[in-house]
Amino acid sequence: MASKLSFASVQNFPVPIGKFLEFHRKIPLSLHPPLNSDSKYDSGKSFTSSRGMSLAINVVKQELLQSPSSESTRSSENTPSSSSKFVLVVGGSGGVGQLVVASLLNRKIKSRLLLRDPEKATTLFGEQDEEILQVCRGDTRNPEDLDPSIFKGVTHVICCTGTTAFPSKRWDGDNTPERVDWEGVRNLVSSLPSSVKRVVLVSSIGVTKSSELPWSIMNLFGVLKYKKMGEEFLRESGLPFTIIRPGRLTDGPYTSYDLNTLLKATAGQRRAVLIGQGDKLVGEASRIVVAEACIQALDIEFTEGNVYEINSVEGDGPGTDPEKWEELFRASQTQ
Numbered sequence: 001m002a003s004k005l006s007f008a009s010v011q012n013f014p015v016p017i018g019k020f021l022e023f024h025r026k027i028p029l030s031l032h033p034p035l036n037s038d039s040k041y042d043s044g045k046s047f048t049s050s051r052g053m054s055l056a057i058n059v060v061k062q063e064l065l066q067s068p069s070s071e072s073t074r075s076s077e078n079t080p081s082s083s084s085k086f087v088l089v090v091g092g093s094g095g096v097g098q099l100v101v102a103s104l105l106n107r108k109i110k111s112r113l114l115l116r117d118p119e120k121a122t123t124l125f126g127e128q129d130e131e132i133l134q135v136c137r138g139d140t141r142n143p144e145d146l147d148p149s150i151f152k153g154v155t156h157v158i159c160c161t162g163t164t165a166f167p168s169k170r171w172d173g174d175n176t177p178e179r180v181d182w183e184g185v186r187n188l189v190s191s192l193p194s195s196v197k198r199v200v201l202v203s204s205i206g207v208t209k210s211s212e213l214p215w216s217i218m219n220l221f222g223v224l225k226y227k228k229m230g231e232e233f234l235r236e237s238g239l240p241f242t243i244i245r246p247g248r249l250t251d252g253p254y255t256s257y258d259l260n261t262l263l264k265a266t267a268g269q270r271r272a273v274l275i276g277q278g279d280k281l282v283g284e285a286s287r288i289v290v291a292e293a294c295i296q297a298l299d300i301e302f303t304e305g306n307v308y309e310i311n312s313v314e315g316d317g318p319g320t321d322p323e324k325w326e327e328l329f330r331a332s333q334t335q
């Protein structure tokens with residue numbers, strides 16, 4: 001799947017490839033299987049990436065460099081994690097997910113990935129130290145894949161799973177919006193321990209308006225309906241949650257073959273961020289910005305129990321500055 005990714009708009013974020021290679025060569029990767037996983041992925045086994053990195057991470061690196069005040073740029077590449085967070089990323093091989101993982105890596109925040117194909121992690125993130133990145137095999141559609149061992153020690157969860165809104169190859173094996181955005185999210189949420197401090201779910205703008213044009217077109221196969229069901233299940237779970245609803249995603253890999261991504265993505269440096277509430281925002285959101293919003297929300301207390309829509313527009317943005325993000329989230333709640 002990774003080889004099918006298209007990086008159409010990445011040319012807007014040129015970063016010397018040498019710098020990027022250097023960043024990725026440093027960290028060995030180990031795979032930590034759930035108890036019921038395939039023995040192919042033995043605990044502690046290290047893999048060497050065949051391709052070494054993805055351009056998606058390249059984009060993150062650039063974004064982080066543009067925010068010198070950020071936690072990530074202050075941290076040294078050789079220092080161990082100073083964060084007490086241990087973040088489970090579900091959907092870490094996807095467009096937003098890759099950016100979330102890359103950004104956590106850059107911040108030295110320990111994470112564990114739940115992937116249908118753990119080898120994708122090696123391809124995408126290179127060799128990583130198991131102290132900083134672990135990988136488990138699992139398909140959220142299968143409750144039996146969601147073994148408690150996957151959640152052991154996890155303090156925060158970011159779920160950015162998804163599939164295409166319209167029938168595509170990515171529906172193969174019944175990986176439809178109903179199975180992924182509803183059943184998968186339900187299974188995941190049901191499996192999470194109550195000790196988790198925050199669950200961030202990436203949903204979509206328009207979920208509350210799925211019967212209105214133009215949302216009804218996007219919802220022809222139920223994607224908005226099922227995302228809303230996933231959202232509601234999380235809200236009612238009693239777990240501390242934040243829901244991030246992006247607009248049409250731009251930047252990074254275009255892994256979706258739906259109507260949205262058939263439209264030509266708008267080029268340009270859309271780093272300015274608009275955050276709203278009440279499902280009123282209409283527009284686009286850079287995957288870079290969405291990934292950063294997920295990570296920032298983990299640390300902003302008042303985002304707990306809230307739902308935010310997010311767009312990005314041209315202009316200077318908050319980068320990775322926690323204070324600016326806090327301001328943006330707060331402003332959306334007072335509008």
Ligand SMILES: NC(=O)c1ccc[n+]([C@@H]2O[C@H](COP(=O)([O-])OP(=O)(O)OC[C@H]3O[C@@H](n4cnc5c(N)ncnc54)[C@H](OP(=O)(O)O)[C@@H]3O)[C@@H](O)[C@H]2O)c1
Nearest residue numbers: 091092093094095096116139140161162204248249255260
């Ligand atoms: N495209 C848009 O314009 C748009 C707009 C608003 C919201 N969104 C939502 O934003 C989120 C991120 O979008 P994106 O385009 O960055 O995502 P993406 O590239 O489509 O990635 C989806 C991720 O979900 C994983 N996944 C799919 N089915 C799974 C399953 N059954 N079990 C476990 N993992 C599974 C994929 O893993 P594999 O590598 O195994 O396939 C991949 O890591 C999604 O929820 C999407 O629906 C998208």
